[in-house]
Amino acid sequence: MTTNLEPADLDRYAATATAIETAVGMRIAGQHELIRQTLVGLLAEGHVLLEGVPGLGKTELVKAFSDAIGVRFSRVQFTPDLMPADIVGTQVLEEDESGHRRFQYRAGPVFTNLLLADEINRATPKTQAALLEAMQERHVTVAGETRPLPRPFLVLATQNPIELEGTYPLPEAQLDRFMFKATVNPPTADVLEEILRRTTGGTFPEVPLAADLDAVGAMIAMTPRLPVASHLIRYVSLIIQATHPGGDNATPPVKRYVRWGASPRGAQAIILAGKAAALIEGRPHVTAEDIRWAAPAALRHRLVLGYEATAEGVETDAIIDEVLHSVPEPRPEIRGAP
Amino acid sequence: MTENRAGFLRRIRARMRLAWLSATAQAYAPFLGLFIVVTLAIDWLTGFDRGPLVAAITVALFLVSLIVGSVALRISPWDASRAAERGLGAHDVFTTALEFSDPDDGVHRVIQARADELVEKATASQAIPIRADRSKLRQLGTAAALALVLGLLPPLGSAPALSSDLQTALEQEAEQLERIADAVEDADVETSDEIVAELERLAEELRSVETLEQALQALEEAETRLGEQVDSDFLSQKAAVQGLARDLALRPLVDGAPVDATSQLEALASSLDALSEPELAALEDRLSDLAESQAAGNAALSTQLSEAARALGEGELGEAASALQQAAVDQQSGLDGARGQQALTETQGALEGARTRLSGDGLGQGQGGSEGQNDGQAGEGQGSGEGEGQGQGQGRGDGEGEGEGQGGAGQGGQPAGGGGEVTGVAPGDGSAQGQGGPGSVGAGDGQDHDSDVATAEVFSPIEEGAISDLLQVDIEGGAGEGDILGRADAPTARGDSIVPYAQVLPEYLNQAADALGELQLPPSMRGIVQTYFDLLASDAR
Numbered sequence: 075m076t077t078n079l080e081p082a083d084l085d086r087y088a089a090t091a092t093a094i095e096t097a098v099g100m101r102i103a104g105q106h107e108l109i110r111q112t113l114v115g116l117l118a119e120g121h122v123l124l125e126g127v128p129g130l131g132k133t134e135l136v137k138a139f140s141d142a143i144g145v146r147f148s149r150v151q152f153t154p155d156l157m158p159a160d161i162v163g164t165q166v167l168e169e170d171e172s173g174h175r176r177f178q179y180r181a182g183p184v185f186t187n188l189l190l191a192d193e194i195n196r197a198t199p200k201t202q203a204a205l206l207e208a209m210q211e212r213h214v215t216v217a218g219e220t221r222p223l224p225r226p227f228l229v230l231a232t233q234n235p236i237e238l239e240g241t242y243p244l245p246e247a248q249l250d251r252f253m254f255k256a257t258v259n260p261p262t263a264d265v266l267e268e269i270l271r272r273t274t275g276g277t278f279p280e281v282p283l284a285a286d287l288d289a290v291g292a293m294i295a296m297t298p299r300l301p302v303a304s305h306l307i308r309y310v311s312l313i314i315q316a317t318h319p320g321g322d323n324a325t326p327p328v329k330r331y332v333r334w335g336a337s338p339r340g341a342q343a344i345i346l347a348g349k350a351a352a353l354i355e356g357r358p359h360v361t362a363e364d365i366r367w368a369a370p371a372a373l374r375h376r377l378v379l380g381y382e383a384t385a386e387g388v389e390t391d392a393i394i395d396e397v398l399h400s401v402p403e404p405r406p407e408i409r410g411a412p
Numbered sequence: 413m414t415e416n417r418a419g420f421l422r423r424i425r426a427r428m429r430l431a432w433l434s435a436t437a438q439a440y441a442p443f444l445g446l447f448i449v450v451t452l453a454i455d456w457l458t459g460f461d462r463g464p465l466v467a468a469i470t471v472a473l474f475l476v477s478l479i480v481g482s483v484a485l486r487i488s489p490w491d492a493s494r495a496a497e498r499g500l501g502a503h504d505v506f507t508t509a510l511e512f513s514d515p516d517d518g519v520h521r522v523i524q525a526r527a528d529e530l531v532e533k534a535t536a537s538q539a540i541p542i543r544a545d546r547s548k549l550r551q552l553g554t555a556a557a558l559a560l561v562l563g564l565l566p567p568l569g570s571a572p573a574l575s576s577d578l579q580t581a582l583e584q585e586a587e588q589l590e591r592i593a594d595a596v597e598d599a600d601v602e603t604s605d606e607i608v609a610e611l612e613r614l615a616e617e618l619r620s621v622e623t624l625e626q627a628l629q630a631l632e633e634a635e636t637r638l639g640e641q642v643d644s645d646f647l648s649q650k651a652a653v654q655g656l657a658r659d660l661a662l663r664p665l666v667d668g669a670p671v672d673a674t675s676q677l678e679a680l681a682s683s684l685d686a687l688s689e690p691e692l693a694a695l696e697d698r699l700s701d702l703a704e705s706q707a708a709g710n711a712a713l714s715t716q717l718s719e720a721a722r723a724l725g726e727g728e729l730g731e732a733a734s735a736l737q738q739a740a741v742d743q744q745s746g747l748d749g750a751r752g753q754q755a756l757t758e759t760q761g762a763l764e765g766a767r768t769r770l771s772g773d774g775l776g777q778g779q780g781g782s783e784g785q786n787d788g789q790a791g792e793g794q795g796s797g798e799g800e801g802q803g804q805g806q807g808r809g810d811g812e813g814e815g816e817g818q819g820g821a822g823q824g825g826q827p828a829g830g831g832g833e834v835t836g837v838a839p840g841d842g843s844a845q846g847q848g849g850p851g852s853v854g855a856g857d858g859q860d861h862d863s864d865v866a867t868a869e870v871f872s873p874i875e876e877g878a879i880s881d882l883l884q885v886d887i888e889g890g891a892g893e894g895d896i897l898g899r900a901d902a903p904t905a906r907g908d909s910i911v912p913y914a915q916v917l918p919e920y921l922n923q924a925a926d927a928l929g930e931l932q933l934p935p936s937m938r939g940i941v942q943t944y945f946d947l948l949a950s951d952a953r
Binding site: 078080081084300301303357361362363404405407408409410412 | 428431432433434435436439485487490491492494495498499503504505507508511512517518519520521522523525526539540541542543
């Protein structure tokens with residue numbers, strides 16, 4: 075399968091990505107990395123799990139993206155009594171003008187382009203499973219009828235890391251369906267100053283439309299078609315293998331603290347994220363730098379740490395950094411070569 | 413792949429070979445340096461003596477291996493592409509372009525175009541820099557410094573290198589030995605060949621020794637070898653020859669004959685017929701006496717003289733003449749032998765002198781003397797001379813000499829014997845002899861006695877016909893002045909026997925020069941004497 079691409083197209087994609095990030099940045103102060111990860115998730119059609127305390131602008135992030143690219147946006151606050159039908163929709167008995175009653179499907183909030191699933195760990199596993207199935211299959215089946223979800227479709231789910239009592243932490247198999255797990259860090263003093271300046275003046279910054287759906291759709295379509303050199307695929311494979319405590323190139327920290335390493339989905343996520351990152355940069359191919367950039371967000375929710383790590387306070391990111399450091403970037407096995 | 417990019421990758425390959433060579437050299441150079449250091453250390457510790465050769469061969473093999481390895485290095489297109497893009501920070505452009513080159517695919521075309529565009533701006537040297545690992549280079553430098561130090565060190569257990577002073581001293585002694593050899597050769601005595609060969613060999617040995625002990629041992633061994641050639645009865649021979657010569661010089665056998673004994677004997681042999689009976693009788697007695705005096709030192713001569721005396725007593729003038737002729741031959745032979753033996757002993761003395769100078773004491777004294785102070789008290793030259801005064805006059809007297817040491821110039825103080833002062837205590841005839849007392853401690857340096865030399869007066873025996881000093885002798889226990897009993901050649905304060913030093917100095921210098929030219933003066937003393945008179949001459953000027 076051949077792909078038509080001109081250098082001008084790459085420049086246009088890079089300009090579009092820059093415009094989107096700039097537009098979102100007008101609403102979201104700081105958090106450049108989070109914005110980039112969200113955009114990568116959008117282009118790679120992967121979903122993003124956001125982790126951070128409440129009040130860090132996660133909802134505003136999703137709203138800003140929907141405004142920037144002119145797509146629909148939904149937000150669902152997950153609670154213990156939330157039912158699957160509240161997510162995917164349900165059949166309701168309706169009576170028409172003629173008094174004839176029939177079941178009519180009423181679509182749930184999942185039928186949107188950008189969905190913010192807030193505090194997903196507060197819903198029951200059944201409800202979580204319904205959403206996660208929709209995320210994976212990109213369609214929902216209600217009353218025997220399958221209904222596709224709109225494109226693009228991006229779920230940004232949040233997990234509250236505090237107040238864990240009465241929550242239902244997502245099982246590893248469900249977490250694996252998220253491409254990225256982005257950590258939303260508290261703002262620095264400078265960023266917080268900027269947030270206050272923007273949000274306490276009575277007016278709220280408007281997010282301009284930075285790209286239409288066609289432009290975004292073209293980028294989404296181009297992303298998987300960017301080639302990845304064999305040595306980079308090998309590089310990703312070695313990274314994934316290094317996260318397994320039983321792997322050949324597992325480092326001592328991995329062997330000591332990791333119970334389960336990353337799945338093949340993790341490798342896929344890294345490659346796809348790398349492609350999206352390359353496209354955002356206006357490059358026609360993935361680089362090792364793209365791989366190293368994508369790896370932490372793609373792996374941090376896929377590593378299952380043991381109790382030793384918990385006892386010793388070892389963070390997943392530290393393990394991933396160590397893995398990336400231990401797996402050398404592919405290079406010629408010739409002394410003196412760069 | 414375009415030709416431009418293919419050429420670029422070829423240049424990259426060549427550059428990678430160079431980088432490999434450099435990196436490999438730096439990686440193994442510290443080990444090479446360590447090996448060389450260990451090799452040289454073994455060489456140093458054990459006297460292996462092949463360390464530098466082994467080190468040189470190792471370095472050569474190392475360099476050859478590097479060159480061969482760099483030429484034989486296999487560099488794939490991917491290797492070259494990857495190295496180039498890493499070196500240029502090109503983010504996988506070349507490797508991706510190498511892998512994705514479908515001209516019908518738009519993405520591939522863009523990738524190829526980007527790679528070609530990058531090639532236009534890049535050079536191989538930018539892509540593959542030759543880096544220097546400072547830590548490795550420091551290690552190599554340290555090893556090189558250690559190797560250099562080990563290479564320069566003498567083998568462990570060997571003597572330390574000779575000091576420059578000792579080297580100079582050895583060279584001087586070697587030159588001195590060569591001069592002595594030349595003198596001996598010119599003297600053409602019986603033992604000249606042996607002595608010259610020994611001295612020349614010894615001079616070469618002194619130039620090649622590594623320690624002072626070796627030099628001293630060589631001198632001692634040479635001295636011993638020369639000593640073994642000296643006859644045990646050399647002194648008797650010498651006494652016999654010299655005694656005969658002296659006797660015949662004082663009382664010639666034949667009037668008007670040359671003074672030397674051989675000539676006299678030959679002349680006597682040819683003139684027996686001209687002697688009268690009483691003369692022949694006296695000659696018989698004389699020859700008998702001479703034969704007796706030669707019995708111990710020159711038996712052959714003694715026999716011939718006895719035979720001549722016997723023949724004279726029997727009136728056999730022919731036999732007597734023949735015996736005298738043979739006696740002349742024996743005398744000459746004895747004289748030659750004595751000269752050869754004398755040369756051996758004098759050469760022995762020269763070697764002993766050299767040994768003394770080279771020994772620690774000799775060198776130390778020379779250095780100490782040069783530190784003399786102006787005040788004349790702290791000079792380190794040690795005078796040990798003995799002053800000698802001579803007085804001749806009527807009456808008996810005890811001369812009392814007074815020596816004054818002259819220090820400085822790196823030599824021990826040389827006593828200059830002052831004139832003895834005659835202090836007769838009793839009247840009488842005879843000659844008074846003053847015995848010089850011990851010399852005082854030599855002190856000071858040349859400057860200390862500048863004015864002394866210019867103004868000093870010394871005793872000089874008066875010439876015949878000049879006015880001598882008056883010798884005044886006080887009678888012991890007398891109240892008045894003593895009577896003037898006569899004149900004596902005495903170093904009193906009056907008269908012509910006390911003369912300015914400068915007046916006699918030229919003669920002294922001449923005699924010193926003559927003495928220095930004679931072989932009898934031990935070489936060890938020549939320098940002292942020469943220095944002494946040089947100083948005096950310069951002071952007098």
